[in-house]
């Protein structure tokens with residue numbers, strides 16, 4: 001088999017290893033996938049500036065996120081249902097991130113619970129919160145994250161309603177549940193996944209046990225959980241969470257400079273410029289295209305992370321050039337996990353590190369902490 005040289009190779013292995021419904025749950029976006037496509041297209045359209053005859057023998061790709069040392073300016077984004085890509089997927093992701101020296105963010109909608117992950121790693125991880133209609137339960141999640149030693153709470157703001165993903169419905173992944181003949185035949189061709197995941201211990205929403213009604217199948221539970229998301233959420237709820245959480249607070253899902261300013265006013269230690277990986281408002285702009293405006297709106301009041309479409313080290317460099325302190329990766333890490341478990345996630349991080357490091361050398365840059373718009377061939381002035 002040809003060697004794996006980039007994240008696209010891991011994606012292709014993942015496609016062969018896991019059921020189509022799971023692969024498409026990760027890969028696809030909402031509605032006509034215009035925003036999903038724009039995330040990639042806008043990153044691709046940016047050009048890096050090649051510089052020569054600069055001494056780049058000493059290079060640094062390490063930085064800090066929220067005062068925490070990171071070996072590369074990349075963190076793992078929260079993703080739901082991850083333990084269905086690989087048994088104990090969240091634990092494996094957290095272990096890979098810990099060993100590599102980057103943050104891992106556990107989703108509210110994870111399969112492994114906060115306590116499962118805390119018991120499996122020595123270093124703290126970040127927890128992503130969805131504020132549910134049931135505020136007492138929401139508060140209990142915050143308290144559990146605190147008890148587990150999470151230093152950072154990532155509050156996701158862009159899920160006032162669920163963007164529809166056509167493929168999930170057609171694949172029977174979404175509600176109402178539909179086990180089609182095609183699904184069953186497809187799973188029969190993925191025996192490795194079936195043995196690994198279907199025989200694993202954890203197959204339901206780990207954080208929601210005891211709160212969700214018992215005895216429903218995964219799809220019915222997903223439907224019930226979807227009804228618990230609260231469209232009445234407002235900045236008042238952000239203020240409430242801020243008052244509950246003594247640690248660092250990250251607000252994820254900011255795509256507008258005005259919202260970025262309000263987020264900073266509400267005490268956000270960092271924001272994530274994000275359109276949820278093109279899974280929510282279709283036709284929203286690519287995250288990279290709004291980054292410069294947001295960076296100039298908030299200045300140094302809050303740290304800025306970006307996600308959406310990051311699949312190479314060159315992408316990371318482009319985001320740094322336009323004002324991000326670093327990036328989060330969603331699909332990229334899931335592909336590594338599905339392709340090769342913990343080792344696959346490590347491989348993703350290693351590929352990004354090498355690509356970033358080499359690209360910096362070729363662009364005449366020596367430190368990720370001082371990349372400016374001048375790193376781009378046509379700097380976008382804001």
Ligand SMILES: Cc1cc2nc3c(=O)[nH]c(=O)nc-3n(C[C@H](O)[C@H](O)[C@H](O)COP(=O)(O)O)c2cc1C
Pocket residue numbers: 025026027039077078079080107108109128156252274275276277278279307308309310328329330331332
């Ligand atoms: C399969 C999948 C599940 C996701 N689940 C969550 C989630 O539970 N919470 C959340 O805040 N974001 C979730 N996201 C969004 C990611 O955190 C991130 O914003 C997005 O994946 C970044 O884009 P990228 O996949 O192109 O890197 C999910 C994304 C994917 C692909």
